[in-house]
Amino acid sequence: MRRTIAPAAGATLLAVAAAAAVAVGLASCGGGSGGGGSALPLGLGAGGGAAAPAPAVAAPAAAPAPASGPLSLAAQVGQKMFFDKALSGSGQMSCASCHDPAHAYAPANDLAVQLGGPKLDQPGTRAVPSLRYKEFTPAYADLLDNPDGISAPGPGGGFTWDGRADTLADQARVPLLNAAEMANASPADVVRKLQAASYAPLITQAFGAHVFDNPDTAFASAVQALQAYQLEDTSFHPYTSKFDRYASNKLGGNLSPAEVRGLKVFTDPATGNCASCHYQGAGLNGSSALFTDFSYEAIGVPRNAAIAANADPTYYDMGVCGPLRTDHQPASPGAANSFCGMFKAPTLRNVATRSAFFHNGVMHTLEQVIRFYNTRDTNPELWYPIVGGQPKAKNDPAFPTYGLITTQYTGGTVRKFDDLPSAYLPNIDPQMPMDGRKPGAKPPMSEQDIHDLICFLHTLDDADTTAAQPLKPEDCAQ
Numbered sequence: 001m002r003r004t005i006a007p008a009a010g011a012t013l014l015a016v017a018a019a020a021a022v023a024v025g026l027a028s029c030g031g032g033s034g035g036g037g038s039a040l041p042l043g044l045g046a047g048g049g050a051a052a053p054a055p056a057v058a059a060p061a062a063a064p065a066p067a068s069g070p071l072s073l074a075a076q077v078g079q080k081m082f083f084d085k086a087l088s089g090s091g092q093m094s095c096a097s098c099h100d101p102a103h104a105y106a107p108a109n110d111l112a113v114q115l116g117g118p119k120l121d122q123p124g125t126r127a128v129p130s131l132r133y134k135e136f137t138p139a140y141a142d143l144l145d146n147p148d149g150i151s152a153p154g155p156g157g158g159f160t161w162d163g164r165a166d167t168l169a170d171q172a173r174v175p176l177l178n179a180a181e182m183a184n185a186s187p188a189d190v191v192r193k194l195q196a197a198s199y200a201p202l203i204t205q206a207f208g209a210h211v212f213d214n215p216d217t218a219f220a221s222a223v224q225a226l227q228a229y230q231l232e233d234t235s236f237h238p239y240t241s242k243f244d245r246y247a248s249n250k251l252g253g254n255l256s257p258a259e260v261r262g263l264k265v266f267t268d269p270a271t272g273n274c275a276s277c278h279y280q281g282a283g284l285n286g287s288s289a290l291f292t293d294f295s296y297e298a299i300g301v302p303r304n305a306a307i308a309a310n311a312d313p314t315y316y317d318m319g320v321c322g323p324l325r326t327d328h329q330p331a332s333p334g335a336a337n338s339f340c341g342m343f344k345a346p347t348l349r350n351v352a353t354r355s356a357f358f359h360n361g362v363m364h365t366l367e368q369v370i371r372f373y374n375t376r377d378t379n380p381e382l383w384y385p386i387v388g389g390q391p392k393a394k395n396d397p398a399f400p401t402y403g404l405i406t407t408q409y410t411g412g413t414v415r416k417f418d419d420l421p422s423a424y425l426p427n428i429d430p431q432m433p434m435d436g437r438k439p440g441a442k443p444p445m446s447e448q449d450i451h452d453l454i455c456f457l458h459t460l461d462d463a464d465t466t467a468a469q470p471l472k473p474e475d476c477a478q
């Protein structure tokens, strides 16, 4: 669900609407405690991948993916480019270096940010997302209709963590030219490398004999090729998870009791409420179960000291309001702006394969992320720095070890939301499971809920992937 850009009054209405939306999903779940494959949540029946083939070249980002079939010439060019390390300033980095096909097109390592640039020593500022299931992403809009059909329109759509690229083609320009990524000097620099590539004849075959006459049109064709590859190749949207088999009532799609309970936690507005943003129902453009509604929210992810840019205390990555994105910036530093702190609610498909979570990669296990959702408000001292307190010589035995802060303090104040200037704290989304409850209050999810939710989230991993923290079958059987 999206938070409105209007102030308080609307927020209550929205919260009610979201609760209603999720309740609808749950009701059709058969109570959520059945034996599995036969009780389908609303809108999950249709397989999202089985749609008409995408047009060969200028396919819009939102075009449905083809079920199968040979790649168009443009997509074949895109495939060559995707794995071509020569298309970088270092000569050693391709798209696949950060978006590894063996890891659902996300990094193979657990670094918060990757190193790139001419000497592969320049750190990025954001975690690398998976490239899977982006084929239905619409262009960014301040007031995008919510796929749940009930929540009010709000910021949604677009590529990257802040939505600044409208299409996969626009997006591809960024890493090719970014000084900390593939670090080409200019579009013309990329085009020169393409002309020298072994697959240059394929490029002229796909885009015409005169494609190289003008560097700008050649570059435009090249990024179209990368888009066509990501839209057409089914490895970007295989729909082979256990959840997909469950949703389409196929063999092997029986969720275990723990997984079914986890699905209920995921959708239940009173506990996890994950589905209100990581929406699993019928989505835009004929999609279904993408586990995102493409919306942006500020959830107050802690600052990550491991990101070099954060050594500057005046630097804040505030998502939609900048600095990487430049069309929603505050008029002056600290000036009112409802977009500051908002990042995209990403798809949770293949999330259990990841080793760096959130836009800044500050967390490294799924369990830690879920515990953050559960205790951000009830135990902020586990997630944000303490100012003015005394570190205890020895933690109390009951002090949890799963937080980002592992030292217990006496006294002092927690600097909650330490990665957002205080002017923008009102932008923090107030809905469950982070509803602003008091420190020391009971968290919304029980230990059993957390266990079950982890079991459920693992069912979203595609068949060709390996979980970052693999579960034993008996972990989730009951």
Ligand code: HEC
Binding pocket: 082, 093, 094, 095, 096, 097, 098, 099, 114, 115, 116, 124, 126, 127, 128, 129, 130, 131, 134, 158, 159, 160, 161, 162, 168, 171, 172, 175, 176, 180, 181, 182, 226, 324
């Ligand atoms: C050095 C690592 C690196 C390389 C190389 C790289 N990317 Fe990325 N990619 C990223 C990061 C980091 C982001 C998130 C950027 C942001 O939010 O500003 C990203 C985001 C994306 C997205 C948006 C996904 C989403 O969820 O919206 C797409 C699409 C993408 N990259 C495609 C590519 C393509 C195509 C190439 C090769 C031309 C490429 N990337 C090369 C690091 C990389």
Ligand code: HEC
Binding pocket: 001, 129, 266, 272, 273, 274, 275, 276, 277, 278, 296, 297, 298, 299, 300, 301, 343, 344, 345, 346, 348, 351, 354, 356, 357, 358, 359, 360, 366, 369, 370, 373, 429, 431, 432, 433, 453
């Ligand atoms: C209010 C909307 C909202 C709710 C509710 C919500 N999320 Fe999120 N989720 C987000 C946003 C926004 C991000 C990205 C935040 C960032 O990076 O700053 C995110 C990121 C994540 C990530 C990191 C994914 C990645 O690729 O790095 C995981 C995992 C996740 N959420 C799981 C959950 C689970 C599980 C629940 C329920 C317990 C949940 N979320 C509830 C909005 C929400």
